[in-house]
Amino acid sequence: MTAHATSMRVKLPVVCIILEGVTMVLFAIFVRYDKETDPKEWHMLLGKNGSHDDKNIDNDFYFRYPSFQDVHVMIFIGFGFLMTFLKRYGFGSVGFNFLIASFGIQWAALMQGFFHSLEEDNKIHVGIESMINAEFCTGSVLISFGGVLGKTSPVQLLVMTIFETTLFAINEYIVVSVLGAKDAGGSMTIHTFGAYFGLTVARVLYRPDLHKSRHREGSVYHSDIFAMIGTVYLWMFWPSFNSAVTIHGDDQHRTVMNTYYSLAACTLAAYAISALVNHEGKLDMVHIQNATLAGGVAVGTAAEMVMTPFGAMIVGFITGTISTLGFKYLSPILDSKLKIQDTCGIHNLHGMPGIIGAVVGSIIASFATRDVYGAGLKDVFPRVANEERTASTQGINQIISLGVTLGFALVGGVLVGFIMKIPIWGSPADTQCFTDEIYWEIPEGDDDGHGTMMSVKQDDPDKII
């Protein structure tokens, strides 16, 4: 067997080494410890005599670190295992997720630094918040990955990562800093952006002959259970995700609670609708693995606001219903009519729920009053609190932010999709989609362990020849 166009032997090392090399050089030039991480600056802050007293330390790191780790688990375990549902793409799901997230968190720190936080010394000062924000940015790439899962090479995915994180950082800067929109859990900047970017890329990369690999697009019994590891971790830690960068105190507390109740209500909706739309009344693992999470997306903007637990549950229940119906009825139409082959159904889990989240956030923001928020208004809506704008102007800015985000996602997706389509990145043939065999060494023998290292597996007609 000779090396062929999809061989990663040269392409992957070259791309990895160039990307990591450029990243390291940029880190050397631009990235510095922030003042809480640098020993000299930190101890100067602590007092002239440098006396170190645990009681006086700023607790920001300690309050955010557990949330950071929860987000970290969502990005690497949550997304990685959610995508292992495919019967023969488990290595690629968790493995490419691992690769692109590892690169994404580095590149995002640079891009977000350039657009948000270059300080007077022209340096990017990294700390716990920049780590969390880089994970968020990477999350949007992993959402897009779900749309093209099984149909792209790792090099294509790295190419997507470098461009998507960059566009994410620009869009986030416009939405949050210029337009002053609130989007702590990223209904717009993470989910809507990641989903519509990924769907657009999937459209550009449309494969008319994908039917040659469709028999591998399903799950097997144990791969569905692996995927549930991803689902449940995403579900459990979503309150940490939405609250990871909100202000300490009531904001963070409220964001956790709203997200929690939205997800709980969403789960009941997903089970109800999944049974309802199946002609035998059987539950569909695709719905359970995905639509149960839509409630977390749909409060990504509003969870920080006073939406009340009841409001969160209503939003969660409606979104769980729409998401499940989307998997059942809309995805086949996107595939057959719009030529969008959305492997993981990101339109149903992130796309529509993200838009719902943006609209809900806009409406709730429009009705914010000092009567409800009291002195807390300045934490949630600083520009309303300091009378720079009215609540309804805030609401309008939220909706404009959604439009801007969709614009970046669609235009960016087209551009990056065409870059990914250049036939030099080792994209798999139409007969080689949804299989690990072309990019991974696959162990011999069956899952009962009876095979030997010497035996050759002959029974897979899709084995590369």
Added chain:
Amino acid sequence: MTAHATSMRVKLPVVCIILEGVTMVLFAIFVRYDKETDPKEWHMLLGKNGSHDDKNIDNDFYFRYPSFQDVHVMIFIGFGFLMTFLKRYGFGSVGFNFLIASFGIQWAALMQGFFHSLEEDNKIHVGIESMINAEFCTGSVLISFGGVLGKTSPVQLLVMTIFETTLFAINEYIVVSVLGAKDAGGSMTIHTFGAYFGLTVARVLYRPDLHKSRHREGSVYHSDIFAMIGTVYLWMFWPSFNSAVTIHGDDQHRTVMNTYYSLAACTLAAYAISALVNHEGKLDMVHIQNATLAGGVAVGTAAEMVMTPFGAMIVGFITGTISTLGFKYLSPILDSKLKIQDTCGIHNLHGMPGIIGAVVGSIIASFATRDVYGAGLKDVFPRVANEERTASTQGINQIISLGVTLGFALVGGVLVGFIMKIPIWGSPADTQCFTDEIYWEIPEGDDDGHGTMMSVKQDDPDKII
């Protein structure tokens, strides 16, 4: 194939939508943010001028949130995966666990609110502690689920959840608020209650012809490894479980440590006895998956007290021994003589260890003195510290609480068991137990991924026809 009595197509959506609808209406009427979650109240607490200073915020949320997430993982991953050991019930184990826990945490917040914390404004004010308490309550339902695993429909399980959480809240109110018993980790209120409730339900739902499904009651190699994910997560986070609602400071610290050492000693006992009772000296996965955890149950009442690490280890070691012996010798007797078909052996993991925990707690409480506890006595035994009762009276109240709990569990289990037995909930036939096929769409093909979407799986004689 036409819809038959076990079809969930109408029943599950109707029950889910009614339950969630009622829950949402009750939340709208009764549930409000607590003062740490409401922006206006919180900032009024912070000071008239509403100045926000991180240094001044109450740390309660930040100290409890990591423990809350650990408990959350135990409830959704721990219980869910522990039960995936069955060879063909992995979807039901993790999926129904997900469903009933999602509903349970909502309904429990209402029920616990009604019985414990209706405030002067007749509202339930929810915050981080109510979320933790709701997860605890849900834990007892999941314990009962283990007793009827594979033999109940999701609708039956939801029916069980709504009644069991309600009874839990009443019993908890009597034990904790009326009798003044200490039970931070829930040896009585969670484990004893959940186990004997579940065993009673299992007795009422006794199936004389269960042998028709017994060939599916075992595990396969990989399902046992999935189950170990559940075991190890439960084991690791049990110190967080027992300490999640104890008072900050030495109480919480001590509870963590006692639980930790009890579990470590328990694990060695489980391995020792598992090998000893096997005629080939082989370890049995059922014991390792379950009996290793009994040490956490057995210090659920006493871990907060001054039992010393040595005392915790003794309790753990003895309980690990009894639990393993229970799996080997007692469970078959319960099954054949008492007609209790306890799928997961909850009597061995939660029942007996829960009673041991209650007795140990009672004994240690009886000997509490100001000499040992110092000023900390008021945190652990407030009614003893303020001389409302003596230590031995506290001990007696602990034992009375065990009796009350057993009473609620047994009487409640009979009542709810008969409700669950009403033949309208879609319970599986005796030939259809321990299989996902009747409630779930099962992917085609074997676990090596060779099957195609077109093929029909013919080799399972238990497939519904």
Added chain:
Amino acid sequence: MTAHATSMRVKLPVVCIILEGVTMVLFAIFVRYDKETDPKEWHMLLGKNGSHDDKNIDNDFYFRYPSFQDVHVMIFIGFGFLMTFLKRYGFGSVGFNFLIASFGIQWAALMQGFFHSLEEDNKIHVGIESMINAEFCTGSVLISFGGVLGKTSPVQLLVMTIFETTLFAINEYIVVSVLGAKDAGGSMTIHTFGAYFGLTVARVLYRPDLHKSRHREGSVYHSDIFAMIGTVYLWMFWPSFNSAVTIHGDDQHRTVMNTYYSLAACTLAAYAISALVNHEGKLDMVHIQNATLAGGVAVGTAAEMVMTPFGAMIVGFITGTISTLGFKYLSPILDSKLKIQDTCGIHNLHGMPGIIGAVVGSIIASFATRDVYGAGLKDVFPRVANEERTASTQGINQIISLGVTLGFALVGGVLVGFIMKIPIWGSPADTQCFTDEIYWEIPEGDDDGHGTMMSVKQDDPDKII
């Protein structure tokens, strides 16, 4: 089938009960709650009147507990699942890991207590830090376990644990307390020690006829995915591991960040080199599961120091490269020439990266100046800050510590290897390596769940007869 020499029916219970019994007696005699865990002492510290005010409590426990749980997950899930890659040794991997870690954390608390922290009352006062340190010590045993995985009985592993934790405690005492070396994340004391101890034991236990079991030494598809659970958890929580016992504030913050960036860069190197050294350009799961973690090991000493994110990335990238090359080219040589049968490749993941970490730490320590560290110098290098020694002397002591550690590992490994070789511990025959069948009850039936409890599995030629 009669009991034979490998039967654990008597040996395992006897050893477990003796070890746990001795441990409990020593705990009863020597172990006491520390002052933050004992109610009387704690409340005396809080104030004469024992008034309990959350604002005043020492936050040490609360800041360390989330890190403790992350380390706990690494030890029990991380190591346990990382080793499940073997096709038929999943029970042993996660199960023996569970057993020896449960014993290790208890014995380590005693041994580290005897060597480090016997206080004036001749008692060992345990608290959150002693729990973390015991987990670290246990980590080194689990590294060694990786070297002998599949070729040892559980009794042999317990024997190894008792001696290795003891030697670890002595070496740690010399390195940290006598030589004053810094090694917060344990590049030397945990990784180098555990790896070379384990490799030496593996050498002593060399099996010339291991080829009789080699056909079982590989993975199957799903076992590789289980192993990725271990990998990703180790990877995600490594920042918590390296920072778990560093000083609060900038030290802990900086350690987290350096470890994070080192791992991210290491991951890209592992993917790049894995594809490069495969003649078809395919990624090898062995590399992805292991070499991606080498970056965490390699900054175990230096992450606390001011190595800058860029410095951490350089170290991570180089170590990821060396580790992957080690798996590809060095391990086969160790096996064939040096007769070291290193099942998990611990030399590549812990051995070489540990030495790199020690050297990097020594170099960075040598250049420590008050100009860079400011008043923080006393936290990182107290003996330099108080002018007891110069920075270059600190660097020399770091390198001496590496030498001492290697000495303890090699000499200790030889001694303990020969103890483990005594033919009374039930070691498996050469034909019985890498299989769970001799120590575990294996469920009947294949992984599709079609087998029945009555059927006898006839198709495994390795089944014990």
